[in-house]
Amino acid sequence: MYQDENTISKAIVTPDGETDFQIRYIREENVGIVCTPTNRSYFLLDSADYWYDLIQEKYPPVMKCSCKNDRFNLMLHYTPRVGTEDFKEIRIDCLCTACGKSKRIPTVKIDYSPSAQLLTHPITPCKQPKIKYKTYSLAGYWSNDQLLGMAEYFLKKDLLVYCWYWDSQNTERHFREVSAAELRAFLAGERENYLAIYFSEKSLDSMPMHSGADGKGVVIQQDLWRKNAVVVLHGPFMVMSYGMLHHMDFCSEYLDKDGNVLLKSPSFCAMIQDFRKYSKELLAT
Numbered sequence: 001m002y003q004d005e006n007t008i009s010k011a012i013v014t015p016d017g018e019t020d021f022q023i024r025y026i027r028e029e030n031v032g033i034v035c036t037p038t039n040r041s042y043f044l045l046d047s048a049d050y051w052y053d054l055i056q057e058k059y060p061p062v063m064k065c066s067c068k069n070d071r072f073n074l075m076l077h078y079t080p081r082v083g084t085e086d087f088k089e090i091r092i093d094c095l096c097t098a099c100g101k102s103k104r105i106p107t108v109k110i111d112y113s114p115s116a117q118l119l120t121h122p123i124t125p126c127k128q129p130k131i132k133y134k135t136y137s138l139a140g141y142w143s144n145d146q147l148l149g150m151a152e153y154f155l156k157k158d159l160l161v162y163c164w165y166w167d168s169q170n171t172e173r174h175f176r177e178v179s180a181a182e183l184r185a186f187l188a189g190e191r192e193n194y195l196a197i198y199f200s201e202k203s204l205d206s207m208p209m210h211s212g213a214d215g216k217g218v219v220i221q222q223d224l225w226r227k228n229a230v231v232v233l234h235g236p237f238m239v240m241s242y243g244m245l246h247h248m249d250f251c252s253e254y255l256d257k258d259g260n261v262l263l264k265s266p267s268f269c270a271m272i273q274d275f276r277k278y279s280k281e282l283l284a285t
């Protein structure tokens, strides 16, 4: 357990002893990979959980120093969270191997536990940095009937329905399975605001839950739908002078930890294909 906030510094060295890296970094998300001169790639910190999902739209370029060199030594500085085994934040120093100048990356804030592995394993091997898989997104200013029509489709398929919502009485976020009647009430706006609704082939009861850094209840991992047989309907948001914007995400492919593109269950894949047709017709009405 850490007794104080004294920073722990660690230079990044691969198992093969390499210390020079090309860096591809997504600053807004604090996610990146590093690549050695012998072309071995590694995820930086917890990037493996987010990397593939984030690069589906745009592949980040190699970071360059103002001297044009693109190789860096990496030094990580961990600030412990007092009274825990966790870290509060990690500062990443990228030192140019040619001119020695330091290139700044935004400090990574850690709001989850456990996080001790970020110090013991600051980088993890990445066999294939660049992989694409197909995801689907539906968004629009749907009418109430259209929104309910989407939900009814999944209810008919006997999927389990989970709701992540804001409980205004206890002022915290909750996540639990809901009945068809509760789901309809959420969608009709007769209940608390939902943050997301998950239609799932399997029980999500044993899913690991994180509590948010704000102490206001459960935080659900953003990419739950990417790895699991789950369709997510995100909470709507109000767009001024247009109305409520609804948004759904799903995919029938996923990546395993070695970066292979795999298909989800045959029943889920068939349903996704059928739902795409169904939603097209529903939204055309």
Ligand SMILES: [Zn+2]
Pocket (backbone or CB within 6 Å): 065, 066, 067, 068, 069, 096, 097, 098, 099, 100, 101
């Ligand atoms: Zn330089």
